[in-house]
Amino acid sequence: MRKMMYIDGKWVSARSGETKEIINPYNQEVIAVVPRGDREDARDAIRAARKAFDEGEWRKVTAPERADMLFQVAEKIRKYKQELAELETLNTGKTLTESLADMDGIAAVFQYYAGLADKDGGMIIESPIPNSSSRMVREPVGVCGQITPWNYPLLQASWKLAPALAAGNTVVVKPSEITPLTTLRIAEIFEEVGFPPGVVNVVLGPGSTVGQEIAENHDVDLISFTGGGVAGRQIMQAAAGNFKKISLELGGKNPNIVFADADFDTAVDYALNAVFFHAGQVCSAGARLLVQSSIHDRFVEAVVEQAKHIRLGNGFDEKTQMGPVISAEHLASIEKYIQTGIQEGAKLVLGGKRPADPELQKGFFIEPTIFINCHTNMRIVQEESFGPVLTVETFDTEEEAVRLANDTIYGLAGAVWTQDMNRAERVSRQLRMGTVWINDYHPYFPQAPWGGYKQSGIGRELCHVGLEEYTEIKHVYMNLDPKPMGWFQ
Numbered sequence: 121m122r123k124m125m126y127i128d129g130k131w132v133s134a135r136s137g138e139t140k141e142i143i144n145p146y147n148q149e150v151i152a153v154v155p156r157g158d159r160e161d162a163r164d165a166i167r168a169a170r171k172a173f174d175e176g177e178w179r180k181v182t183a184p185e186r187a188d189m190l191f192q193v194a195e196k197i198r199k200y201k202q203e204l205a206e207l208e209t210l211n212t213g214k215t216l217t218e219s220l221a222d223m224d225g226i227a228a229v230f231q232y233y234a235g236l237a238d239k240d241g242g243m244i245i246e247s248p249i250p251n252s253s254s255r256m257v258r259e260p261v262g263v264c265g266q267i268t269p270w271n272y273p274l275l276q277a278s279w280k281l282a283p284a285l286a287a288g289n290t291v292v293v294k295p296s297e298i299t300p301l302t303t304l305r306i307a308e309i310f311e312e313v314g315f316p317p318g319v320v321n322v323v324l325g326p327g328s329t330v331g332q333e334i335a336e337n338h339d340v341d342l343i344s345f346t347g348g349g350v351a352g353r354q355i356m357q358a359a360a361g362n363f364k365k366i367s368l369e370l371g372g373k374n375p376n377i378v379f380a381d382a383d384f385d386t387a388v389d390y391a392l393n394a395v396f397f398h399a400g401q402v403c404s405a406g407a408r409l410l411v412q413s414s415i416h417d418r419f420v421e422a423v424v425e426q427a428k429h430i431r432l433g434n435g436f437d438e439k440t441q442m443g444p445v446i447s448a449e450h451l452a453s454i455e456k457y458i459q460t461g462i463q464e465g466a467k468l469v470l471g472g473k474r475p476a477d478p479e480l481q482k483g484f485f486i487e488p489t490i491f492i493n494c495h496t497n498m499r500i501v502q503e504e505s506f507g508p509v510l511t512v513e514t515f516d517t518e519e520e521a522v523r524l525a526n527d528t529i530y531g532l533a534g535a536v537w538t539q540d541m542n543r544a545e546r547v548s549r550q551l552r553m554g555t556v557w558i559n560d561y562h563p564y565f566p567q568a569p570w571g572g573y574k575q576s577g578i579g580r581e582l583c584h585v586g587l588e589e590y591t592e593i594k595h596v597y598m599n600l601d602p603k604p605m606g607w608f609q
């Protein structure tokens with residue numbers, strides 16, 4: 121695999137010659153050295169994408185041909201699935217099982233948008249003007265900047281790349297500076313499939329320089345960002361310079377609501393998966409457990425008992441159920457949240473510290489952590505720790521459950537557990553969230569939209585609406601019998 125940036129169809133170092141070490145969060149070993157780009161490199165990539173969009177052969181590639189190319193990408197991801205998954209596990213620490221599932225999802229996204237690429241032929245409009253024709257067509261937006269986070273590096277990139285290319289745009293992708301490897305590997309796949317130079321560009325470097333340049337640059341027509349609210353706000357401000365189209369997939373503090381009539385064992389099992397999957401580093405993690413008071417003690421006891429046995433370790437070890445968190449900085453930030461929870465008066469009933477196991481000392485590990493006696497006025501309930509930290513609140517009535525669940529600046533996702541389908545329907549309608557799961561947690565797939573209400577984001581990814589984000593709408597009107605009007609005669 122080439123450890124260079126991919127700009128204008130060429131593999132290049134940073135203009136400055138600077139590099140960055142990429143490490144494995146399981147043991148802090150250096151796994152790669154990659155270029156550390158800056159604004160100049162970002163400008164090169166943007167220029168290449170602009171030229172490819174405005175002047176290149178890409179504009180002549182038909183929608184069925186784009187579909188065919190994206191199908192080939194999907195096939196190659198399946199072909200290289202093991203290699204890609206191993207690279208993702210090496211760079212993120214997530215278990216290989218999770219990475220393999222990510223690769224299935226990534227192939228599915230390319231396949232889905234390949235299928236949609238040539239399906240929208242526009243719309244004939246019934247013109248109210250005699251002797252005229254009127255139609256609506258969708259066209260690519262132009263140069264799309266795409267900035268992605270470290271928790272699902274290739275998956276989040278695929279949610280952006282596949283619809284952007286299906287619609288005929290050119291792209292500049294900036295992966296997280298700590299997890300660039302699978303995004304570089306997929307650039308090789310685009311090259312192998314034969315995407316023309318400049319259509320896909322991958323530029324590496326910090327958000328404060330490379331990311332900021334992409335957000336500010338007036339040659340970029342659209343910016344799609346997945347990450348935290350702080351960067352999201354800076355990107356939105358920077359994008360205002362030329363009124364870029366904007367799509368933001370931000371954080372969440374997602375409620376998992378369990379009513380007393382839920383299937384107890386299943387709800388316990390999913391409550392663990394909701395929060396501890398990928399060590400809680402999931403935007404939609406069910407980090408807030410809301411349990412009806414009549415079953416609270418028994419439910420918490422069962423969750424704690426099972427969480428005690430979660431096996432931490434190397435993502436490549438089949439026995440591992442939870443890997444490390446991504447970095448020393450992130451680990452420190454999670455530990456700070458845990459201290460905040462204790463200071464705020466939440467009761468720590470599990471974890472809260474680094475594991476004692478000598479084999480885990482080089483990695484960024486933190487034990488599965490559970491707090492009870494939590495309230496919505498606590499920071500630990502309101503803010504994203506983005507780690508394996510569960511807060512438990514109680515409620516008595518359906519109205520209270522809805523009120524507590526919605527009492528957050530976020531609105532990404534949430535779940536309802538009950539066997540009363542009328543109640544499930546009533547509650548799901550009142551939750552102000554982009555996704556509501558009923559008697560389940562976590563499923564997402566290309567056919568359904570993904571995105572957030574409130575401060576969880578703007579716009580949607582996946583589904584046909586995710587493709588529409590990457591299009592401009594044009595109205596084409598034709599006078600079929602042009603004659604002088606005589607207005608000024």
Ligand SMILES: NC(=O)c1ccc[n+]([C@@H]2O[C@H](COP(=O)([O-])OP(=O)(O)OC[C@H]3O[C@@H](n4cnc5c(N)ncnc54)[C@H](O)[C@@H]3O)[C@@H](O)[C@H]2O)c1
Nearest residue numbers: 268269270295296327331332347348351354369370371403
């Ligand atoms: N809603 C979703 O679908 C979704 C999915 C995954 C992650 N997330 C969120 O992402 C966050 C964790 O990821 P992270 O720590 O990588 O987020 P982050 O915001 O720190 O970084 C994300 C990306 O933005 C870049 N960046 C940072 N500052 C920037 C700036 N000023 N201008 C341009 N680019 C900038 C980074 O280099 C990185 O590539 C969490 O809040 C999580 O909830 C949301």
Ligand SMILES: C[N+](C)(C)CC=O
Nearest residue numbers: 271272401402403404
């Ligand atoms: C969108 N998702 C769930 C794949 C990753 C969020 O962090």
